[in-house]
Every structure is written in structure tokens, then in C-alpha cells.
Amino acid sequence: MRTADLRRFGGVALVCVLAVSSATAAEARGHRPPTTVTVSEGTNLAVAVSPRDGTIVFDLQGQLFSMPRSGGTATPIGEDFLDPFWPVFSPDGSRIAIQSFVDGMFHIRTVTADGRNPRTLTRGEYDDLYPAWSPDGERIAFTSDREGTEDVWTVDVRSGALKRITTAATREAQPTWAPDGRSIAYVQGNTVESVDLATGAVRTVVPASPGLIAAPSWSPDGRRLAFVRGGQGGRALAVAEGGAVRQVGTYNDVFAFPPRWLSADELIYGANGRIAVSHAGSGDTRVVPFKATFSLQRDRYHRKEYDFDSRRPQRVRGIAGPALSPDGRSVVFKALNDLWLMPIGGKPTKLTRDPFYEVDPAWSRDGTKIAYASDKAGTEDLYVLDVASRREQRVTSSPGAEVAPTWSPDGRTLAFQDQAYQTFTLDVASGATTRVLGPQNAPGRPSWSPDGRTLALTVSVSERNQIMLADLASGTTKTVEPAPFGSVSTRGDDGPIWSPDGRFLAFSMDSTIWVLPVGPGGNPTGPARQVTREASDAPSWGDAKTLLYLHNGKLRLTAVDNGKPRDVPVDLAYTRDRPNTRTVIHAGRLWDGRNAEPRTDVDILVDGNRIERIEPHRPDRPRDGRRFVDASGLTVTPGLVDMHVHQHLRSKFVGDRQGRLLLSYGITTTRSTGDPVYRALEDRESLDAGARTGPRFFMTGEMLEGSRVGWEFARPVRSEQQLGLELSRVRELDYDLVKTYERFPFDWQAEVTGRAHRLGIPTTSHYLYPGLAHGVDMKEHLAGPSKWGFGFARDASWAGVYEDVIQLASRGGMPFSTTLFSAGSMLADDPAMVDDPRVRTLYTPQEWQALYAKLLCAQGRGPCGFLDGTPEQARRDVGTITRLLAAGGTVLAGTDAPLDSMAVSLHLNLRAMAKYGVTPFQALQSATLLSARQLGVEDDLGSVEEGKLADLVFTEGDPSRDVAALSDIRQVMKNGRLSTVEELLAPFGGGTAPR
Known part of the structure; x- marks a missing residue:
């Protein structure tokens, strides 16, 4: 059960997914007893205080803890995989609103004060961020990108009705309600603005100043606005009052969460690893001590064994860039550092025999030529090989690299890309080049429309791999989704590939092959249709009815219309190199x-x-x-x-x-x-x-990612079914x-870790916790990008890290x-x-x-x-x-x-x-x-x-x-x-x- 089911069933589905995922991960564990780690400092911790009894709830490393107002031993509350952020109590203290990533998108959820009974308030393929309760407790303001830009919205807590509050083209984030409920203040750039809910009038509350402005919070009497201000010297707690802004307290690493008002004069917040309380007037500050204990289950498992000496023949599975000939009788591909030509049902033979790096073979439409890239002349250039005579011609010679050649239907022109990710066309006879597209974010290989007028390729748009259509005559472009909120699997060899009759674009999506019906210019004429049900990559057309693709190291052929896939055996093996010197x-x-x-x-x-x-x-x-x-x-x-x-x-x-x-x-x-x-x-x-x-x-292989994806070698995963396909790829491709990666849900991370460990394979990510508690083996980067962006991580703040990170990583063995x-x-x-x-x-x-x-x-x-x-x-x-x-x-x-x-x-x-x-x-x-x-x-x-x-x-x-x-x-x-x-x-x- 995943995103669609969670949208349908809300919090009920949350509990089910957590239970199933925890059980799955636990199956892989040995009998090593849990490791407990107690910490008294926190990195980027966020604090909330109950208006009912003063109970402090804080988010530390993605785990909610509760303790008395005076501090002391904190008790963990909520589920392991709740993934809470930006906690805030309701005005009556009965519930806590959080920004939670549990279903693969940021949504606003509430839990009871003890961390139980999760309830989902927002849904959809959008990020909903920074919850703030209205004074009457009936609505929650938040920031959402559901209309393309980040605006302030509200959600009715009872009905779930949404209302858009700001509509500017700028980014309005981190809202806070005025105590009278008539206006909402928010961060816009490096200023704080406020919008009147009745009139829509906007005024400036805190004027622009150099550096960071974040996390505003109105005092109960409406006289003061507290916020976090950052610059070269660190991040400080600031209070605006009567047009003046002054620093409160002496901490230089105030965590960028809203300081919570205990009264009209006192604020509680996280800073320099501590929970602090400061007086807004005098600046007097005291520390609220805490001790928080984490329980870590570190897996004991048998690691994958390596035989570095065996001379036994190994079947080749590393088949890169396969391309089916137009007559459907032969395949060209890269393997073992050479290009190979293989008749369907026959043995492969080498097209190249050198130590250099060949890549991206492509058939001409008449099947007589193969274009490819090689660095045999020093840099990656394009070559054209005559299939019958085996004679070849070098057709580019620029100082940079030219790769990803694709033939025009008439065989006169090649489209290709350079190292700056620009797309060009090359007249093969004259050598003249024309730039078609400027630099893109690592686009996929281009594909020509059968009429030669349009190029289709995968590009990154709004953190999804979408299809760009480039009109060669006019130079205009447009992008289309492969499916609503869908992504082509990777921006590499996964398409789109135009069918010879121009009726379809084929591509891999959700790690299976799909075809999208299109008109002559590539505009969709209907929804995409799934062709395969197994892990499938690198589609390639023969005739208009047949597709070749890769399935876990095997070549497969299938008919587009209800065909049954069949293997295309590749009789190719290698032995490990071992000198006899x-x-x-x-x-x-x-x-x-x-x-x-x-x-x-x-x-x-x-x-x-x-x-x-x-x-x-x-x-x-x-x-x-x-x-x-x-x-x-x-x-x-x-x-x-x-x-x-x-x-x-x-x-x-x-x-x-x-x-x-x-x-x-x-x-x-x-x-x-x-x-x-x-x-x-x-x-x-x-x-x-x-x-x-x-x-x-x-x-x-590709980093396993959520439904939004940045890198071309990250693979978006959108369902439990697809997750099974990814794990089959892990197993069969060894x-x-x-x-x-960043937006991969934590419950799935635990599931993947458990199943990978059964194969003897370790896992890694950019996160310390909760992966540390569920067997993840390693963390990449001292402080790397996360789903909150480059500017925030739970394991590093402006001033570095605190003892929570040091103790968890060292004692947890990560x-x-x-x-x-x-x-x-x-x-x-x-x-x-x-x-x-x-x-x-x-x-x-x-x-x-x-x-x-x-x-x-x-x-x-x-x-x-x-x-x-x-x-x-x-x-x-x-x-x-x-x-x-x-x-x-x-x-x-x-x-x-x-x-x-x-x-x-x-x-x-x-x-x-x-x-x-x-x-x-x-x-x-x-x-x-x-x-x-x-x-x-x-x-x-x-x-x-x-x-x-x-x-x-x-x-x-x-x-x-x-x-x-x-x-x-x-x-x-x-x-x-x-x-x-x-x-x-x-x-x-x-x-x-x-x-």
C-alpha cells in the first residue's frame, strides 16, 4: 500500500504500512540486542509546548519526544516512520500538527498529544509545509506548491476544505497567525510580510535585511514578532517590536524553527544543541535540560561473498544501450568494453576491438549504418560504421565530447549531445552542425519523429522526468507528462523512442515499458498504456509492432499489443582477469x-x-x-x-x-x-x-528515490509493486x-534494508535516523542534501554537529x-x-x-x-x-x-x-x-x-x-x-x- 491508498484511507493506512514495513525489516535481523544511546544535546531540534499543561514536545532526529516543562528524561512518542517536522500544538493542547513525509510527499498531519492517532489533512502529489494553527483551532495555515509556486494556504481541520491565501509569483512560506486570527504573517525572501484575510492587503512586518530570515512567530498579545535571523556570524533569535528589531539571548546557532511563546514575554526554542527559554525584554536565558534515549536495531547478517580468483566463465549481464535493427533481425549493444552485433538467435560478434570507450550505438533507418561515439582519437567523437563493409568514418572532431547519436529518418543527419548537455544536429555529408537545444539538466537521448520534424527526449521539469518535444523548424519546445505526475524511469536510455510509424512514444515508467499514443508532432492523443509487467529498461523498436528491452540483464522481445515477452539469448561470457606473472x-x-x-x-x-x-x-x-x-x-x-x-x-x-x-x-x-x-x-x-x-x-544501480527526482541516475519509485521490481533488479544484477535517496520514504528504506541484507548487500543513504535504528549500514556525507534541500539537515546545523549526532553515529556503528x-x-x-x-x-x-x-x-x-x-x-x-x-x-x-x-x-x-x-x-x-x-x-x-x-x-x-x-x-x-x-x-x- 502506498501513495494512492494513503490518499484514500488517510491515517488508517499509515498504521498498516508502518506495521507491515517494521515486520518486513525485522525478518532480516539477527539476534543482536538493541543498542541504546542517550543524548543530552540535539542538532536542529524543534520545540513545541502544550498550552494545556506546559508539556514540551520536541523533534530530535525525526523522533518526537515528550517531557515536563521543567525538563528531564524525555519519552519517545509517535511511530518510528512518522517522519515529523515543524511540530506545533493546537490551541487547546489536544493535538500536534506536523509536516510529515510518511507517504512520499510532505503533507499536513495531526497526532494526539501522546503521538498517537495520526490523521491526514492534506493529500495529493504536492508538498504541504510548515503548519500553523489558527487561534480558534479550526484551521491550519501551511505553504504548498499545489498551484506551481509556494503560497500560503489553509485547511479546515474538520472538513479538509482548502483555501489559497496568497497568489503572488514569489515564494511565501512559514506562516504564523496573528493572535486575533485576522491576518497571517509569512516569510517572503528576506523579509516578513502579513496578509489581511478579509481584504487581501499585504504589509511589511519586518523589512528586508541581509542574510536569512526564517520561522516567524507572533507573541500572544500581538505586540512582538519573533524570528530567526542569520548572517556571517551565525543564526540568532530576534524580536521585532514597534518597528525595531533586536537580538534576544546570546546563542549563535538558533535552529530555524518557530520560537514558541510561553507567555507574552518568554520564548522557548532550540539553539546550540540545547532547549532554551529567553525573556523577550531582558534577554535573560535559561536552559531546559533533557535526556533522550534512542533504541537502535543494528542488523547482523552474512555479507555477500566475492571470489576474486575464479576463472569460471561468467555470463555477461552488463548489456548497455541495446538497439534493435529496423528489420528486427539484429541487435547492436555495448558489453565488455566493445560494441557487438548479434543476429537474433545467433552469436554476437565484435564491431570494435580496442581498449577505448565506445558508447551509444544507433541504427540508421535503412539498417545499413551504425553511428556511435568513441574516444579512440582522444576525445569522444561520433563515428559512422557501414555494417556490410565494416568501414567507418569519423564525423565529428571538436575538442569536447559528442555522444548520443540518433539518425534522422532519411539517414542524412545525426542528432547528438555534447558535454554541456546541449543538443545539436549534424549534416553527415558536410559536417555542418546546428544547435537545437541549449544546456539541459542531463537530458536523455534524443529520438526523431518519423517525419523528421521533431526531436523527443527526456528532461527534468518540476522534479519529474518529462518528455520534451523540440520542433526543428521553429525551434520551439514543449513538455508533456508521460502520465499524470509520472516520470520516465531515468534520463538515459529509457526513452522516449518514437515508433517507426509515428503512432507511439515508448519509454520506461515505474520500471516497466509503456507506450504513449501521439500525433505527428508528439502531442499525446490518449493515455499511456503499460506493455510489460517485469523490470524493464532501454526500449528499442524494430518494426512498429515489436519492442526490444532489457530485463535484469537479459534481452527480451515483446509485441506492443498484448504480446508475451520472450528471451533473446546473448551467448557471451567472460572470465576474471588474473595475471600468471x-x-x-x-x-x-x-x-x-x-x-x-x-x-x-x-x-x-x-x-x-x-x-x-x-x-x-x-x-x-x-x-x-x-x-x-x-x-x-x-x-x-x-x-x-x-x-x-x-x-x-x-x-x-x-x-x-x-x-x-x-x-x-x-x-x-x-x-x-x-x-x-x-x-x-x-x-x-x-x-x-x-x-x-x-x-x-x-x-x-540508480539511487532509489521517491516520486520526485532530481538526478538522471535516480529512479523514482511510486508503488509497493514497483519496489518489488527494484529489489528483483538488485538481486539479479548482483x-x-x-x-x-532524499525523498525515499523511511518505511520503504527499512524494508529495502531488510531485504538487501538477506542478499548480503549493505545499504546507505543521506540520513542518520531513523535508518540507523533499522539497520541502514552507512551515511553519505558529513552533511549532504536532504529532502529539505541543501540548506537543512538533521545531522548538521550552522555551527556543525552536536553530541546527538556524534553519539548516535559512533555507538550505533554507522x-x-x-x-x-x-x-x-x-x-x-x-x-x-x-x-x-x-x-x-x-x-x-x-x-x-x-x-x-x-x-x-x-x-x-x-x-x-x-x-x-x-x-x-x-x-x-x-x-x-x-x-x-x-x-x-x-x-x-x-x-x-x-x-x-x-x-x-x-x-x-x-x-x-x-x-x-x-x-x-x-x-x-x-x-x-x-x-x-x-x-x-x-x-x-x-x-x-x-x-x-x-x-x-x-x-x-x-x-x-x-x-x-x-x-x-x-x-x-x-x-x-x-x-x-x-x-x-x-x-x-x-x-x-x-x-
């Missing part, structure tokens, strides 16, 4: 990853892909046919792990450079936290088979990790990834990093410009980007890390690359940690042994020990004392295969060793 490495120093002090003058004997022995160096050691590597002037360390990448966010633009760059910086393992699943799976198989150069790859964007400030300490030969050779021009801009920001010579940080921010971020480590927590090195600078950012993360208080040993372990432990492969990776895989880094200096030395790499060994930096750079014109 024997090597002896003489290391001047060895930091083994397990001990703080390095060993000196040792021999590391490698047999195939594993370390056979580590012994004191013997100058007279017999070679016995072994290759000898003289690293007597170098330090050998374990290969590095980047625990937070989106490896396929830009892989089609950077191609073969990406893996070489990572290895050249000593990164021998990466872990995806969200990627297009088939591209990720193809990458993992290519790397395992040795067909692609790069680190070993622990993959996940994920290494499941990531749930590691954090670093993703220190603020570490870009370290470039000021080493500006030459931007001109390192590895960067100059393997970064694209666009990536180098972005890195150079970070350097200018760090030096104070240029503007700083949205994700850039200052040394002070880096110091504060690392301060959180040191507190977590001191409390026994775990922090793992991760970068969010390529959102941060690929490869370089891992070293900047480590340098920032070491500069601001983390020991070199702790920093290095965060990128080696501790990361391997979290991946479940500590027996094979993370340290240099006998029996482990030979993933080694050879670097100048001594990183165990100076972390900066770690980037000065000469050679790297992954899985027993040794490469010099020069060898990794050579295919792209490099070869000069780093400084």
Missing part, C-alpha cells in the same frame, strides 16, 4: 595499512594477483623467473579506495581517461553510490575481465550496494563518508596540482577549467562555486571528523567525484584531514583498510599482507608522516598488474612523470 618488489618502505609505523627494506613477493610473502630484503634472493621491481627509493602502500563516486555520471564524456586517471593517483578501488545500472554493470564486468583499464568497481568539498581549499597549499601531467593529460578541457577555478577560489583570486569551501569550512568539517573518531566512530574517505575533481579530490580530502587534526595513520586508513572492511572485503583488500590481493601504490616520500607524499606516485599495481604513470598516460599523449 611472478614478481618480487624491493620496497624501501612499506606502510602496510594495519600498523602506524612503516617497515623498511622489505621484499614483497607477488604470485599472480596475490601477495605470496613479505620478507626482509635479500640482495641475493634468487629470481626464480620472477620479475624484479626496484622500489628501494619508494614507499609502498595499499591501493586507495574512493568510497563515494558516481562513476558513470560523466563516463560517456571522459571515456577511457577516467580509469587511467584514477589508477595514476593510486586509486585501485571505487564504490558507486548511484549510477545508471547497466552502464555500471558493463563497467564492472569490463574491469573484472581486464577489457578496460581502471580500478576494481563496487557498483550499485548489486554491491543499495542507495536510497560510518560516514567524508566528501569534503571544502578540501578544495588545500589547492592553495599546492597550486602545482592543477598542472600535474596526469591532470593535464587525462582531464578534459572542461574538467581542467573547473579544477583551475577551484584553485582561484582557494587563493582568493576568483569566485567560489556552489560546492567550493574555505579553509575555515574545511577546519570545521574536519573538526566533526575528529570528534567522530574520538568517540569511536568510523569515517571513510570519499569524494562524490565527478561532482568534485576526479582522483585529485581524494588526495585533497586526505590532506585536509591531516592538516586539521586527523593523524596521518587515521587519514590513510580511511582510504584503505577501513574502507575495505566496510565493503566486506577486508580479507582481500585494504592492507599489504600475505594472501591478500596485490593492489599496491608506489610513491615518493613517506605518506605515514606526510599525507601529501601519497599523490607523488610512480607506479601502481592493481590485481597483480603493474603500470607506471607514463604507461597509463601514453594513449592520450602523456608520458611525463609527475613532479
